[in-house]
Amino acid sequence: MRSYKTTMVDPVRLLPREDRDAALADAGYNVFNLDSADVFVDLLTDSGTGTMSNDQWAAMMQGDEAYAGGDSFADLEAAVSDVMGFENVVPAHQGRGAENVLYGALVSEGDTILNNAHFDTTRAHVVANGGDAVDCPVEAATDMDSDDPFKGDFSLDRARAVVDDVGAENVPVVVLTITNNSMAGQPVSVDNTRAVAEFADDIDATFVVDACRFAENAHFVQQREPEFADDSVAAIAREQLSYADACVMSGKKDGLVNIGGFVGIREGRDELHEQCRQRGILYEGFSTYGGMSGRDIAAFAVGLREAVDPPYVAERVEQVQRLCEALADRGVPVYQPAGGHAVYIDANRALDHIPRDQYPGQAFVCELYREGGVRGVELGRFAFPDTDRRDLVRLAVPRRMYGPDHVEHVADTAEAVCERADEISGLEIVEEPEMEELRHFSAELRPV
Numbered sequence: 001m002r003s004y005k006t007t008m009v010d011p012v013r014l015l016p017r018e019d020r021d022a023a024l025a026d027a028g029y030n031v032f033n034l035d036s037a038d039v040f041v042d043l044l045t046d047s048g049t050g051t052m053s054n055d056q057w058a059a060m061m062q063g064d065e066a067y068a069g070g071d072s073f074a075d076l077e078a079a080v081s082d083v084m085g086f087e088n089v090v091p092a093h094q095g096r097g098a099e100n101v102l103y104g105a106l107v108s109e110g111d112t113i114l115n116n117a118h119f120d121t122t123r124a125h126v127v128a129n130g131g132d133a134v135d136c137p138v139e140a141a142t143d144m145d146s147d148d149p150f151k152g153d154f155s156l157d158r159a160r161a162v163v164d165d166v167g168a169e170n171v172p173v174v175v176l177t178i179t180n181n182s183m184a185g186q187p188v189s190v191d192n193t194r195a196v197a198e199f200a201d202d203i204d205a206t207f208v209v210d211a212c213r214f215a216e217n218a219h220f221v222q223q224r225e226p227e228f229a230d231d232s233v234a235a236i237a238r239e240q241l242s243y244a245d246a247c248v249m250s251g252k253k254d255g256l257v258n259i260g261g262f263v264g265i266r267e268g269r270d271e272l273h274e275q276c277r278q279r280g281i282l283y284e285g286f287s288t289y290g291g292m293s294g295r296d297i298a299a300f301a302v303g304l305r306e307a308v309d310p311p312y313v314a315e316r317v318e319q320v321q322r323l324c325e326a327l328a329d330r331g332v333p334v335y336q337p338a339g340g341h342a343v344y345i346d347a348n349r350a351l352d353h354i355p356r357d358q359y360p361g362q363a364f365v366c367e368l369y370r371e372g373g374v375r376g377v378e379l380g381r382f383a384f385p386d387t388d389r390r391d392l393v394r395l396a397v398p399r400r401m402y403g404p405d406h407v408e409h410v411a412d413t414a415e416a417v418c419e420r421a422d423e424i425s426g427l428e429i430v431e432e433p434e435m436e437e438l439r440h441f442s443a444e445l446r447p448v
């Protein structure tokens, strides 16, 4: 049951079928090129797309726009300290801004960085600083049907093998991404977090948590890790983050805002804090706004506290689970169990007649739009050209935005696509940008 009522509406409409076909062709069979007004249910991302509360809007009216020392920043610092336990905050315009600040300070040419799985911007920042980004997922992560409760965990066996190979002195940073976005939004246990912290300590590396979805992760811990069954989401979040030396945060996820981010740095890590502060001033803006307006910061301070409110976070994660169940009930092949923010459809199973070099994932994304005006995103070979990962389609659910009827509509739409799978053809790329890593944002395709 939702723990809020809606007092503002944003109308959406489902275009007629022939208009959707035309819009998709105009968009070059790439849904990033669609106008949002032509989309009925938008599950492209959960990042910055959610609904703010009345308390957040009220806080915005009191945003302090001072260049230095604003009240809103003090409110954000207090919220980060209370909710996440970090005493030092270097603000940034969004998560990747924070990544630039932190990884630029920590990563040098020739370093190897370990992560349970790098999100694409994280990998890009490691690489941009001359590092090698190595993923260490557990085996269960790539098993779509395993019911392991913590498929997002970090594999210490893999990490040790890498360290044996490259030498501990070349691994200055170990990152844990909670929840694990690149591994179907799966959660990470506190037990695993402790073990990773110990491992990082053993090899003298800085332990960073990518905390974008820390509250959703804490909810899973409460539900699935017996030690924490009686603890609040807020207490679990603090416990899990307490092991990290630093965190990177995108407010666009569990900050419940449309823009914003920061690096959180543990008390006592003065040198790292100072380096980040200086890089923040250079790339993001002065240390008390960092690319955000005062009103953005004010809304962020309120949103962080709302993110660990038990009825909110329970309902948020359960809505994603309901979407996953509705799809599975209709025979749509989905990654199980559901992640915290998104459901992933396996296009290699749904469209098993389309060869992988004709992008079955992107074909499924296009058909979801043509069938029901639903926008998802391909996270398979089209988005990640040099990988052997499966062709998954991510349906990311914005926070506090859609209702049960939208969930039903999305499930019905995906079912209809699966039912006429035989009629669906693959795609070929007709135009792509120079940087292959970024091609899924802007490439144009056509049916084969």
Ligand code: F0G
Pocket: 044, 045, 046, 047, 094, 095, 096, 097, 119, 121, 122, 177, 181, 210, 212, 250, 251, 252, 261
């Ligand atoms: N880390 C993780 C785990 C993320 O999921 C994202 C963004 C970032 C860092 C970067 O944050 O967007 O504020 O710059 N993920 C979005 C997504 C874009 O759709 O999954 P950002």
